[in-house]
Amino acid sequence: MTKVYNFSAGPSMLPQAVLKQAQAEMLDWQGSGMSVMEMSHRGAEFMSIAKTLHDDLRELMAVPDNYQILFLQGGATAQFSFIPANILGDKHKACYINTGAWSEKAIKGAKSYCDVVVSATSEANNFTSIPERSTWNIDEQAAYLHYTPNETIHGVEFQDIPDVGDLPLVADMSSNILSRHIDVSKFGLIYAGTQKNMGPAGAAVVIVRDDLIGKAQKSLPDIFNYEKQAKQESMLNTPATYTWYLVGLVLQWLKAQGGVAAIEQINQRKAKSLYAAIDQSALYSNPVAVADRSRMNVPFILSDDTLDKAFLSTAKEQGFLALKGHRSVGGMRASIYNAMPESGVEALIQFMAEFERTH
Structure with missing residues (x-):
């Protein structure tokens, strides 16, 4: 089976262990x-x-x-x-x-x-x-x-x-x-x-x-x-x-997984890593006030919106799905709910960095 990471805002990905059961x-x-x-x-x-x-x-x-x-x-x-x-x-x-x-x-x-x-x-x-x-x-x-x-x-x-x-x-x-x-x-x-x-x-x-x-x-x-x-x-x-x-x-x-307390710590790490990657980038930015940023849904925009289609098509080719932002706001959005593993967020960060490097 092809390895993909599903960043859909909903219906969203389910834990693989749940699907297998x-x-x-x-x-x-x-x-x-x-x-x-x-x-x-x-x-x-x-x-x-x-x-x-x-x-x-x-x-x-x-x-x-x-x-x-x-x-x-x-x-x-x-x-x-x-x-x-x-x-x-x-x-x-x-x-x-x-x-x-x-x-x-x-x-x-x-x-x-x-x-x-x-x-x-x-x-x-x-x-x-x-x-x-x-x-x-x-x-x-x-x-x-x-x-x-x-x-x-x-x-x-x-x-x-x-x-x-x-x-x-x-x-x-x-x-x-x-x-x-x-x-x-x-x-x-x-x-x-x-x-x-x-x-x-x-x-x-x-x-x-x-x-x-x-x-x-x-x-x-x-x-x-x-x-x-x-x-x-x-x-x-x-x-x-x-x-x-x-x-x-x-x-x-x-x-x-250890209940809500344990998953909250994982969610904090995922969001912190992704926002840090966006904030350190010259290509990507997040429009939300830092104090009010969501841990679950991370919107971001490219400084050059002519690259949007290339970003999405390349992402899909490499197994990063459903990153297109909602039609009412545009840009991109990564939804990183409980079921999204930390490895998925880290892989997305690496892809974003590589896309920025080559574009």
Whole structure:
């Protein structure tokens, strides 16, 4: 098999050990005679997979007992609307911090359900930094404050959890969940699509504090109601069973690496090495404020954009895939999620240096 490094922003690469285990179990899961794809979601075999999945995520993230863990369909994008529909209660406003494309999408989704207060935005500087906390205008009458800890497209990341007083803090962690330690108890709700750091596409995890459920709008279909899904252990309808299984394998792999604390150290090293290579280069540059740079998604541009096509084609020839930046910002982007080994980042750095030397 040809050796490649997949720097896709999502769906992203999976740990090779996970793919090999899934391959080995494809036709017969642990002597059951069935593929996981064929199992009844109510059968004992799949119920054991589901229990391990939930238990492992609770352990890895140290999720307190007064939080529900839900695995829902529709990805994180569906939650842009379902979060306000579930937790507004009798309030009519919600605060949002706008730090990039995914924040903007969350704001758009919420506007169908409530009055959105944009408490801060970095749009004026093309989302290359995070607004200073002292500039945030927080409405204390809002139901919650929403932010995106890591912006996949623009490559900015909060390095700390913001203090927003008594307002429930809601976070879209699609692109940095399980990549660094977080204190779950500081959040009212955390959500994430599975296709970046957790597994393949097909589901979203929602971690929600007990006091925030039971407030859903009556018009909200049961399938999107957090309280009703929690009572049915996310099986109000047939779940995305194979996605759950693969996410479970990724969580087991992460535990084998030493958990979140261990992977965070690896992620710090990967990002530090790649940013150092970019900063020391005359050809490459990163537009993001140094203090706000993402560990997961590293955008960079070439000083001579006429070399972009040559860079991408040569990279592909040498096994470095999906380095083209998002169409809305251009340039390049290397997504270095948990599954990207340090060897992949080092190989990319060497390729970039050689390309610069020859061009």
